[in-house]
Amino acid sequence: MTRKIIRSDKWPLQATAQQRHLMRLTLAEYRAFCRALSIVVLSNWPALCRAPSFAAAVERLIHPTMKNPKPRHHYFTRRFYKFPSYLRRAAIEFVKGQVSSYLTRYGAWLDGDRKCSDARPPAFNPVSGCYPAMYRGQQIKFNEDFTVASLKLWDGREWLWHDVQIKRVRQRHLLGAVKSPALVVNRRCYLSVPVELKPEQLPSTERACAVDIGINTLATASIVSSGGTVVARRFLHPAADIDRRNKRCTLIRGKARKTAKLSKGFCRGMYRKTRHINEQIAQITSRRLVGFALEHGAEVIVLEHLKGWRPKAGTRRSSLRQRFHGWLHRRLADLIEAKFTEAGGRVEYVYAKGTSSWAFDGSGKLKRDPKQYELATFTTGKRYNCDLNASYNIAARYWAWKLKLTRRKDGQLSEDRSSSGKPRIPVTLSTLWQREHEAPYQCAA
Known part of the structure; x- marks a missing residue:
């Protein structure tokens, strides 16, 4: 319809x-x-x-x-x-x-x-x-x-x-x-x-485009089928525009350190320019993400439900706190939903907790590299990109809910009736592999 x-x-x-x-x-x-x-x-x-x-x-x-x-x-x-x-x-x-x-x-x-x-x-x-x-x-x-x-x-x-x-x-x-x-x-x-x-609904292709919106990399997208096969991957990070924005943020932070009490309208021109650059970044990235999903035949784009979430990391007037203030997770999600809906697709949201901390191959929790925070080490010793790993798990949570492997979108498998002591392991990409006779390994590093 x-x-x-x-x-x-x-x-x-x-x-x-x-x-x-x-x-x-x-x-x-x-x-x-x-x-x-x-x-x-x-x-x-x-x-x-x-x-x-x-x-x-x-x-x-x-x-x-x-x-x-x-x-x-x-x-x-x-x-x-x-x-x-x-x-x-x-x-x-x-x-x-x-x-x-x-x-x-x-x-x-x-x-x-x-x-x-x-x-x-x-x-x-x-x-x-x-x-x-x-x-x-x-x-x-x-x-x-x-x-x-x-x-x-x-x-x-x-x-x-x-x-x-x-x-x-x-x-x-x-x-x-x-x-x-x-x-x-x-x-x-x-x-x-x-x-x-009156956009025509996209045909059912059993493919989903999962997007992880992060701090180190603005957006990491992957095309995942209902069987757990990773068809395509892409990193979207307009570094030149982000550097322009961060340069102005650094100037604002430097002026704030020299001022005991910030006056009303402090650095109004720089803040306005920063907002405009952020808007341009969101427009460009959302357009590329929608084009990536349509190019590979995805019928749905899956995002993490981060509405209302506020980061607590970073001290007052620190660079990390300022980076979180410039984070585009809500603006990017709104633009993706508006543009992809206009193209005839759907946008779904899944529970965000645990997508980046659990390995997609089912080996357990991963450990982030303290120097390169975007990299992670699995319990098996395997090194992998943490944002890419999160995008796989985001897609897996959507397909697990869609295929009724779980009745909820919170990333937890449904408990068995015969046993109430089933470990509460979140849904990962390996959950979809268990449905297939042969596990696909297209997402190896």
């Missing part, structure tokens, strides 16, 4: 100085309408919530019609001349969400849900994140190849159509249906274009 997915693309506009001025006027007019409308909605909130249609009830208060010639609030008719009906309904839905959010937060504050005892009540900002929705056919029109957008803009007297060149678009709009975008005007003007996709 195909599932609908909505993804938003950013299409920058090549607007002239006059067109940018008109876009700012349009944004100011729309926000003024939302600000005035929020007062009406906030003062009539209980009655509006009881109405069968929220939008229709609000329009009866502000918009004159043949059946409603004298609405209660005449301000909107006098102040907002020929305001488009589609923008009015979009503003109603936006203000409804803003007021609902504010009342929920204010109610929680009254109930004592506060960070500190003297915390101030939440502020109501009706225009936070407020940008006009450009409904297709009514507020915006595209040409056939999506190079020109005709926008209905406010010039201070009338709502008129203006043709604006689109700088560039991605290829996503060719794969799905383009919905009504939003006009975003900040330092630059662009369209936030939602695209509805």
Whole structure:
């Protein structure tokens, strides 16, 4: 069954100085309408919530019609001349969400849900994140190849159509249906274009791409079949970008050591640059991981469940603590899930504890090298990469759960009914080999 997915693309506009001025006027007019409308909605909130249609009830208060010639609030008719009906309904839905959010937060504050005892009540900002929705056919029109957008803009007297060149678009709009975008005007003007996709589910190939996200190596991936055969392996570590990030982190740490008390906004520019480099690393690595999984026919990507986990290693202001702060385990997992789901695949999470401390061949616990922490020694004397070993065990935990060798994803085998004293050895890659007549040894060092 195909599932609908909505993804938003950013299409920058090549607007002239006059067109940018008109876009700012349009944004100011729309926000003024939302600000005035929020007062009406906030003062009539209980009655509006009881109405069968929220939008229709609000329009009866502000918009004159043949059946409603004298609405209660005449301000909107006098102040907002020929305001488009589609923008009015979009503003109603936006203000409804803003007021609902504010009342929920204010109610929680009254109930004592506060960070500190003297915390101030939440502020109501009706225009936070407020940008006009450009409904297709009514507020915006595209040409056939999506190079020109005709926008209905406010010039201070009338709502008129203006043709604006689109700088560039991605290829996503060719794969799905383009919905009504939003006009975003900040330092630059662009369209936030939602695209509805219906990706076809990937065929079942009995292959999983297991990814271990680490500190020494950013991501280690391996393709493992349901029988325990390792088909492919790859290390992903953009060293040049990581060095650029670490260089700025070192400069920040050096300045912090010379300062007794860090002021608000300390090294703001360096932190901003570091975040941008981290975002670039996550985007590049996630794209390569998804491409690696699709290249080898994997139907699922398996990750460790690390949401909410906080590292405790490293002292305050140490290099190790700073490396953990720049760790991309959550951002990388979110991007992998978003991109692979768009390609028709699935992302599963398994229990993380023990994947790196147990040998994949079932020989027991391993011992890490104190000088080269990414290397490990098995009890048999075998030397192996610890991150690669962890990726094998991650895949094994998924397949053990999928094949019902265990009823849980916590990495433990189910106990036998005949014996309750079965040792609690976690699932490793060797667990899958026991299901086969001949154990595959494609993953030897």
